[in-house]
Amino acid sequence: MAWPKKRNPAYDKPEWRRARKAQLERDGWRCQIRLPGCLGTAGEVDHVLGIEADPHHRVLRSACAPCHKQVTSAQSSRGHREPPANPNTVW
Numbered sequence: 351m352a353w354p355k356k357r358n359p360a361y362d363k364p365e366w367r368r369a370r371k372a373q374l375e376r377d378g379w380r381c382q383i384r385l386p387g388c389l390g391t392a393g394e395v396d397h398v399l400g401i402e403a404d405p406h407h408r409v410l411r412s413a414c415a416p417c418h419k420q421v422t423s424a425q426s427s428r429g430h431r432e433p434p435a436n437p438n439t440v441w
């Protein structure tokens with residue numbers, strides 16, 4: 351069984367399953383992120399600080415799949431030291 355990318359082992363613990371379900375119920379299964387393309391109904395839970403910073407799932411929010419994907423890709427790119435785009439650059 352191979353995951354396409356590294357998966358944090360914290361996701362395999364019962365602690366996560368409990369925290370995830372509790373968060374969805376607290377938010378009434380509504381997405382809390384509400385980006386463009388939001389489905390409205392949450393089926394996933396996002397670690398606001400990222401799971402590396404929050405391995406015990408203290409800061410969570412309910413999310414639909416499209417919103418979750420957008421915020422997690424923003425989170426993972428935040429770690430890379432890419433210079434901000436310079437609008438004055440002439441290519």
Ligand SMILES: [Zn+2]
Nearest residue numbers: 381388414417
């Ligand atoms: Zn959403």
